[in-house]
Amino acid sequence: MMRKLGGGKLVIATHNAGKLKEISALLAPFGLGCISAGSLGLPEPPETGKTFVANALIKARAAAAASGLPALADDSGLSVAALDGRPGVYTADWAERQWFEGEPGRDWYMAMGKVEGLLQGKGPNASRDAWFSCVLAIAWPDGEYAVYEGRVDGTLTWPPRGEMGFGYDPVFVPQDSELTFAEIAPEEKHAISHRADAFAKLVADQFSA
Template sequence: MTRKLGGGSLVIATHNAGKLKEISALLAPYGVKCLSAGSLGLPEPPETGTSFVQNAMIKARAAAEASGLAALADDSGLSVDALGGRPGVYTADWAERQWFEGEPGRDWYMAMGKVEGMLQHLGPDVDRSAAFHCVLAIAWPDGEHAVYEGACTGSLTWPPRGTLGFGYDPVFVPTGGAQTFAEIDPERKHAISHRADAFTKLVADQFGA
């Protein structure tokens, strides 16, 4: 049996105000008060894992141990079948500019271009199947934990289309759709996304009957 959160405070292992707001809204109906690791002054641990599960657990455990409260962390990214699952846990790293590519920061158009360039190198008939993955990990200070994995399958297109999304959204078309994640209404995207899939599993397990 999975340990249950119940009500009370939950540390969200993020320094991103937007992510805190999104997760807080999802958990508010269950009486959970969300605090960010950033607001508590908790450091961000190095993400040294080689899988989404490992990185999510690293962040959740670090926040739980430092705060003395239950903590929730997520790790997500894009895997491309023809590229052996890459960029995977390095999804954000592929967007990081090198010293010769301009000011420090992330350039997502550059990242999308890297993926497309590798696919084109494999030939015109390359398999363009891809999936977004999300892992949600809950850790308690005493070491207990729970993990929930979500995914959204689809295919990659080129050139990028749409302005409503972020990251690799402009080149990702979900299975059964014709528009990219960056072309569809954000509410609809959130309803079918990899994060929504993981949260559905978390809520069913943690707050279900």
């Protein structure tokens, strides 16, 4: 039988307060007290994996080993069919400014522009199919782990539309919709997103009778 999370503490392997709040709310009904790796002073491990699964496991295993508690990590990103799945695990890296592009930090409009520029370079008939992926990894201090993968398919549009999303949301139109993720109300987006898909699988596996 696969190991199950019990009550008690769960480390969320993030230094992002917003992500901690979102994940804590999703897990609150199951009696878990969530604390962030950042609040414990744990360092962020280098994400050297070549896949979402590998990077999620790196983060979860590092947090579990350092804290002595079970840990949950996620890794997510955008993949574009015509770009052979890029940016993929480098989704956030494509938004990082170089030294000649201004102050350090992430520029998501620039990242969206990079994707669009590469697509246009493929010609007018290039596929605009794309998908968001999310991997959730749970690791226990003794080395046991579980992985849950979520995905939402759609197409890319240009120019960006909407103010409610983040990252690449303004150019991503999910299947069966005419609105981008940035035009969809947050509660509606959360119901159909790649993260929602992964969490549904986690909940079904970890908390089902």
